[in-house]
Amino acid sequence: MDKAIYRRVITLALPVLVSNLLFTFQIITDTIMLGRYPPADISLSAVGLGFTLYHMFFPLTMGLVTGTIAIIARRWxxxxxxxAGRVATDSVITLALISIPIALFGVFIAPHLIYYLGARGMVITEGTKYIQAIFVFYPFTALVLVYHGILRAAGDTKTPMYVDVILNVYNVLMNYILIFGKFGFPELGVLGAGIATGTSYVIAFAVYMLLQAGNKLIIHPVYSRNVKYRLDTIKKIFKIGIPAGIDMGMWSVSSLVFTVMILHFGTVGYSAYQIGLRAESVAYMPAFAFGIAATTLSGQCLGAKKEEWAKKAVLASTYLCLLFMTVVGAMFILVPDYIAMVFTGDKGVVTLAALYLLIIGFSEPALGAFFTLSGGMRG
Incomplete structure (x- = not known):
C-alpha cells in the first residue's frame, strides 16, 4: 500500500490521539486526586456515578458530531x-439547542437517578454535587466537541489538540486547587472536581472564539442575523449521526447495567470497576483517533470521487490501529497491578481492578478494528 496514505493517516490521527488522551487524562486526574481524598471509596463512587450519568448523553452529542464530520469532509x-462552512453553522446551532435541555435535565433530574442506580448515603450526597457541577456547563462541552469535529473534518486536527492542551492544564490546576483547598480557595472535594472539569470547557470555548475572531480557523461557523437554519442539512446530519449515536449509546447502556449490578457488591468493588474503566478509556483512544482519521479521509476521498483511495485510507487506518491496540492490550495483560496502583493505594481496590484489566486486555485489538472500520463506513 502507498506509504503516502499511511503518512496521511498518521498525520491526522496522532493529534486526535493526543486530544483524546488529554480528555482521558482529564478524567484520570479527577480519579487520582479523589482517590487520595478521604474517604476514597465514597469520592470515587460519587464521581463514577456522576460520570456514568453524564456519559449517557455523549452518544447523542458525539453521534451528531460524527454526522457533521462526514458531511463536511465530503464538501471539503x-x-x-x-x-462546508454553512454545514458547520447548522451543526453548531443544532448542538447548542440540544445541549440546553440536557443541561437542565442533568442539574434538576439526574441527581435523583443515582439512588435508583444503587447509591446510598454519602455517595448520593457527593454524587449530586458532582453531577450538578458538570451538567450546568454541558452546553460549552457540546460546543467544544462540535468545533473539534468541524476542524477535523477539514483536515485540521492540530488546532483541537492545542485547545485541549489549554483545557487540560487549566483542569489539572483547578482540580488541585478546588479539591484540596489551595491558595486561599475553599476545600470543595468532589464538588471542586466537578467545577474544575465543567469550567475547563468554558475556557476551551473562549479560546475557539478568540481564534475565530482572529480569523485563525481553517473553517468556522458564521454567526449572523442573516444566517438561515437549514432543516435539510440538519436531517442529513441526523441521518448519519443517529445510527452512530445508537451504536455509542449501546455502550453507555451496557455500562449502566454493569453499574447497577456492581453497586450491589459495595463501594470497593464499584471503585475497582471505575478504575478499570478509566484505564480502559485510555486504550480506546487510539481506536477513536484512527476511527476519526478513517471517517475524515474516506469522506474527503469520496467527495473528490476517489473511491479506491477511500478504501485504502480505511484499511491503512485499521492496520495502524491494530498495532496500537495490541500494544495497549499487552500492557493490560502483563502489568495490570501497576496500572491500577496509579489510581489508588487501596489494596482491595487494586486487586479487583487488576483482574478486570487482565481480562479486558485480550479484547483490545478487536475493539480497535471495530472502531476504525465503523469510522470508515460513516465517511
Whole structure:
C-alpha cells in the first residue's frame, strides 16, 4: 500500500490521539486526586456515578458530531468550502439547542437517578454535587466537541489538540486547587472536581472564539442575523449521526447495567470497576483517533470521487490501529497491578481492578478494528 496514505493517516490521527488522551487524562486526574481524598471509596463512587450519568448523553452529542464530520469532509473533498462552512453553522446551532435541555435535565433530574442506580448515603450526597457541577456547563462541552469535529473534518486536527492542551492544564490546576483547598480557595472535594472539569470547557470555548475572531480557523461557523437554519442539512446530519449515536449509546447502556449490578457488591468493588474503566478509556483512544482519521479521509476521498483511495485510507487506518491496540492490550495483560496502583493505594481496590484489566486486555485489538472500520463506513 502507498506509504503516502499511511503518512496521511498518521498525520491526522496522532493529534486526535493526543486530544483524546488529554480528555482521558482529564478524567484520570479527577480519579487520582479523589482517590487520595478521604474517604476514597465514597469520592470515587460519587464521581463514577456522576460520570456514568453524564456519559449517557455523549452518544447523542458525539453521534451528531460524527454526522457533521462526514458531511463536511465530503464538501471539503469536493472543494465546496462555502457549503462546508454553512454545514458547520447548522451543526453548531443544532448542538447548542440540544445541549440546553440536557443541561437542565442533568442539574434538576439526574441527581435523583443515582439512588435508583444503587447509591446510598454519602455517595448520593457527593454524587449530586458532582453531577450538578458538570451538567450546568454541558452546553460549552457540546460546543467544544462540535468545533473539534468541524476542524477535523477539514483536515485540521492540530488546532483541537492545542485547545485541549489549554483545557487540560487549566483542569489539572483547578482540580488541585478546588479539591484540596489551595491558595486561599475553599476545600470543595468532589464538588471542586466537578467545577474544575465543567469550567475547563468554558475556557476551551473562549479560546475557539478568540481564534475565530482572529480569523485563525481553517473553517468556522458564521454567526449572523442573516444566517438561515437549514432543516435539510440538519436531517442529513441526523441521518448519519443517529445510527452512530445508537451504536455509542449501546455502550453507555451496557455500562449502566454493569453499574447497577456492581453497586450491589459495595463501594470497593464499584471503585475497582471505575478504575478499570478509566484505564480502559485510555486504550480506546487510539481506536477513536484512527476511527476519526478513517471517517475524515474516506469522506474527503469520496467527495473528490476517489473511491479506491477511500478504501485504502480505511484499511491503512485499521492496520495502524491494530498495532496500537495490541500494544495497549499487552500492557493490560502483563502489568495490570501497576496500572491500577496509579489510581489508588487501596489494596482491595487494586486487586479487583487488576483482574478486570487482565481480562479486558485480550479484547483490545478487536475493539480497535471495530472502531476504525465503523469510522470508515460513516465517511
Amino acid at each position: 473533498g469536493e472543494k465546496n468550502y462555502d457549503e
